[in-house]
Amino acid sequence: QTPGVSDDEIKIGGGHDLSGIFAPFSVPAVAAAQAYFAKINAAGGVHGRKITYIVEDHGYQVPKAAQAANKLVNKDEVFAMLLSLGTPHNLAMFQLMGPQGVPNISPLTAARQMVEPLEPWKFGGTASYYEGVRATLEYLVDEEGAQKFCLMILPTDFGQEIEAAVNDIAEERGLEIGAEVSHKPDESDFTGALGKVKESGCDTVGLALGVSQMINAVATAHKLGMDDVRFVVSSAGFHTVVAKGLAAQGVMSGVYAGSGWQDLETRLDNPAVQEWVAEFKEATGEDYPSTGAVLGRSAAELLVRALEAAGPDLTRENFIAALENLNYRDEISGNTVTFSADDHEGADEVFVSRINNGSWELVKTVE
């Protein structure tokens, strides 16, 4: 008997932050995934089984994440985990999931540890922070002649990956690195850090901060007349609100992002996108799906496709095998999802976008 699978139900688990500082990602992701499952379930489920997505709130606290894993794996006996948020939280949950081989699908973190080292049960959704930033920097060096990099980062895993990407590119291309400033999540004035950046003469800054902090920092740079400095944010900053917020502060350009999916706003004429935005609005009452929602929906689709492909006799083995054979285009995210036995990262493309007058604009796609 496969855990979490009965004749009419498949239990899927997720450890999320629904009440803490990363709720802006978890909440829409869960809403979008639940909406997707509701639709599938209403249509009869997958091979006659309804999907139940059990979401535990860990509030971005690691001990609670461990508790959530204990409940989901040992009590609810879920079939797989989907969209769990937070790097240390996922790693803590892996402790329990690994020995039992509970598949982990599209966690809400683009840390490399989500797929590396390769394990049969680990599956990442999109390109890592590292790859996103790397592609963006390459674009900036090649197309816009970036010469010197600075860093303004939070001491988190995504900050660290951006740092690694900047360092690697600089080394490979023989470019200089200027000031490296680390920040705290509760910081709200960036004049000093920007002063350091200015002093070291950087033309490009790798920015790994909270969403509100990013807006604040870039707006302050604009205020200080540092309009010639470009900011590179990872997928964590590839958020529609960043573009809107900066526009409100009078910043219309100069911010770049690399991520495994495309922004929705410019693709609203795509009928699939249009349809989903309408569905999402009906399900959640929110006008516009945010980054988290896009990721949540895509992960849900991935799960459903793999379950369908795995056939009616569902086991973790054939589910994993099915996943590894998937290859499809995700219209909503605008990327192509491919897995194989040695590639557990779904969408391998990176989309480099930049802010233009309050919207994200795609400038380059890197395979």
Next chain:
Amino acid sequence: MSLLAVEDLAIHFGGVKAVDGVSFEVEAGEVFAIIGPNGAGKSTIFNLISRLYEPTRGRIHFDGADITALKAHQIAPLGIARTFQNIELFDHSTVLDNLLMGRHIHRRTNFVQDILFLPKVRREEREHRRRVEEVIAFLELEHYRGKHIAGLPYGVRKVVEIGRALALGPKLILLDEPASGLSVEESQDVAFWIEDMRRDMGLTVLMVEHDMGLVTQVSDRVLAVANGRPLALGTAAEVQADPEVQAAYLGTGDAA
């Protein structure tokens, strides 16, 4: 040689000269009372002796040693115990525990031994307990042994405070208004206790008190202070006869 000697003691708080050149000596085995109008500096003298306040000038000698430079917690081990005018008990503990806390200076175990509760700790605990029970019997507190301080009436708390000071096993005990808030009957008990402390326990008593009846009854010598300065020193009768003391402190005598 006198047990306690205070020389030219003074302390100023901003402009207020709370104590301003007070000297006196307390002989071993004596009951010495300090009287004076409100705000005369009596409690402050006590606080200076217990080293809670830093004197502006003057010296304090106890048992032949100068204690002016000691820290407040170094006073009790010398054998000086005190009570407070406004009652400073450990409100969330029982009477028994309050009295046991009075035995602190006699502990001979360290915290590691305490955590392991070695037999030595138990032996000492028994001894502390025995001593405390003596105090309880002496002050007739049996009835209140297990009660929490917070729920006790004012008068009982005053007595518990005296008990805690006694549990320390001091040579000198400082009593700040031991009988305030007590009825006549209870003050009478205090008088007996003070006499017993002196006679049976060999204690020296230094006390501040407004109840002239009590002062007259128990004290050997009385020092009257006013405005931080000594006014008169002598037996209770002598001091009460002093016209200055009468004017500043006693009034017509109706209240006594």
Next chain:
Amino acid sequence: MSLLEVRNVETFYGAIMALRGVSIDVEEGEIVTILGANGAGKTTLMKTIAGLMDPEKGQITFDGTPITGLEPDRIVQKGLSLVPEGREVFPYLSVEENLRLGAYTRKGGHAEDLALVYSYFPILKERQRQAAGFLSGGQQQMLAIGRGLMARPRLMLLDEPSLGLSPLLTQEIFAIIARLNAEQGVTMLVVEQNAHIALVTAHKGYVLETGRIVMAGDAETLRNSEDIQEFYLGKSEAGQRGQKRWKRRKTWR
């Protein structure tokens, strides 16, 4: 009708019954004193009247209106003011601010009353800017009484007003009580350990023991009662007690 009527009041501290059905009457213009040993429940009674504690049973009426269970500030507004046991001044406010707060419920100026309090207790005037928490015990007691006076109450409850005061000041306090009563008709309910002076000043008295009123009468009668003399005035048999330390049982128990 009495100014203050307390009927059958029972007050608890959790499971402990501190008042066991107390009834007293205070007539307008009287000075009434309550005597009682330690822990008799005097303070509890005062607090219950002032609304600081909730009685479980019984009624309290002030000037004809029931005040049982009212918030204490409402009761003060009706003209009842308490000088509590143990001073309870505002330690970080200056002496003058403490006094001004005493007149919180009153509209209009109170410079006159301030001057009056200062004339009673000149030391307070000297210390008017000092934080009340650093006054000596007796000075704080004066401040608490002064603060009570500032409210110009119709009924004043005084819980051990002489606590920690010098003999001279104790006399003065009771002189003030008598004078306010005589000149301004302020009614007084006084709890006092110094039974001697209390019974000289008061018109009427109650004796409270273990939560019950065990004796009541006018001051004269009480002063002449044997029990009162023995236990509260400390007069008779002092010598004998001194030697034998033998206690006579109170006859009302």
Next chain:
Amino acid sequence: MRVVFKTSYDPDIDLHDHAWKRWGIALLLAVMAALPFLVGDYYLAEATNTLIWALAGMGLMVLVGHTGQVSLGHAAFLAIGAYTDAALMNIGWPFLLSFPVAGLVAGVFGAIIAVPAVRMSGIYLAIATLAVFVIVEEMVILLAPITGGIGGIFAPTIEIAGIGFDRYAALDNFYWLCLVVVALVTWGYANLMRSPTGRSFLAVRDSEVSARALGINVTRTRALAFGLSSGVTGLAGALMGHYIGFFNYELFSIFISINLLLVVTIGGLGFIPGAFLGAILITGVPQLISILRDSANATLGIDLGGIPGLDTMVFSLILIGFIIYEPTGLYGRWLKLRVWWELFPLARRDMFRRQKTYLKTERMR
């Protein structure tokens, strides 16, 4: 009502004044020891987690409950314990040695901080410890070679005398290990509280002047309490590291400090059992809420999981309810239940009615 005649002081000095209480504790311990045979992995893991929180709670209880000092930085001591233990085991020390040393290191660190900190009290101390916490957090990031920096480290597996005590591979054994540690610490703590040291803690809490007048060195006593507190918390940190298996500095967040404060206050300040009750509340109730939520979904078809943050909100409302209903903590309620039981059927409801209470400034101490 039981009437007890005592013929020596020993029953008062003993941990339990009646034999039946001793038997009660023995029975509780026996049930706890047998737990792995009685329940499945889920409950056993939760029990282990609760034990660890109770241990950390006892650590903070010494400080907050018994000496009246407040700390908002106790997560720092958890971190120190966890990292020290892991680091020592990584260089080859056996657990039996690294574990106590981890507690010792945390304790000594705590005592050192306490020396300048003892002049502060209440909120001021809380903020100073918060600052210390932030600095420790930075140090953890900086000391990457030992701590793994931002990336974090995996806890080494425990082996004692060839037997595995890994939380994931041998949960039963790990549970017993935690149980033994917790039992020993509880015993030591209870001993402390019936001895002169414990009494000096209480003295310092209730009246500093009196404590000094009785010859208690307030500074030393507070530093000792701080040291013991952080030491026990360090032990809990080491166990927590092993329990979770992977940790980086984000495990030891300010929320952990706040949760620990909840443990001791909701449990009942100043009572050792309070730490356990508080730990049960903080670890168990959120689980209970989510289990109820699931079953509401399964049986009634009410999907409450769709409302983000509802679990946490319900938990918060429960906390608010507790505080309003029983401000003295769970242990206070427990005591009342016991009185009620002992007096049965004589107890009246109104016996436990709260009389009005009033606060006075704590700025004068």
Next chain:
Amino acid sequence: MEIFQLLIGGLANGCIYGLVALGFVLIYKASEGVNFAQGDMMMLGAFVALGLGNSDQLGLPFGIAVIVAMVLMFGIGWGIERVVVRRIFGQPQFALVILTIALGFVLRFAAGSIWGYSPLVLETPFAGMNFRVGGVVIGMADILAIVVTLILTLGLWAFFAFTRIGLAAQAASQNQMAAYIVGVPVMRINALIWGLSGTVATVAGVLYAAKGAIDPNIGLLGIKAFAAAVIGGLGSLPGALLGGLLIGVVEPIAARYAPGELAQMSPYIIMLIVLVTRPGGLFAQIQAKKV
């Protein structure tokens, strides 16, 4: 020149800390309690203003939206006192700490349920308005933050120093029983002060929101603001402002001139230094008891 730039930014930012700190001090002054939900009140205030003012929401003119938000938040603060805080009257201060920690979660939940968890941007008429004075750029938001904070601090200070109710509030914090027996309606004054702190929190929230985006978790700022209030000497309004300014100014200057990690630790190191040298904060209000 750069140092002035840093100072301006730091002062403006410090003013926001100071404003949140004022909220802490208000409640502390009236009850010696600490409201751990103060940061969340700031968050809610910002959201209420946003809900009233943003063009895709109610769309009121900015000034009116802020004023209405201040009034509404007064009501919410007042209501919190009436509904929950009052029920633990007279209980140890710890009870309030726990209560407000839990309350913070409830407020976050409320804001999240109404406005969602994604960051939102408050539309302000002064966004992007900057002045150049010499080589220093000063944002309109900075000027507003500084001016409003000064006015509020002064106003509140005067309220406590000169009004009858202000004095009564302080009295109530020092001795609740005594306050009652002089006729101070302690609970009603508390409710008033909670309302005021809601209003002050709204102002802080709006000024904070003007600098970036807001989401239900921005209340986290409250912890640092609380620290500011404490090192100022909790209970002193100018102290709170000073504490806020100190931290606000130290942050950018350290970020600019101090090396790496030290920069981030610097506000906390400053806090430690202040507390070790002055254990009761800059404007210490703690004294040894007279015995």
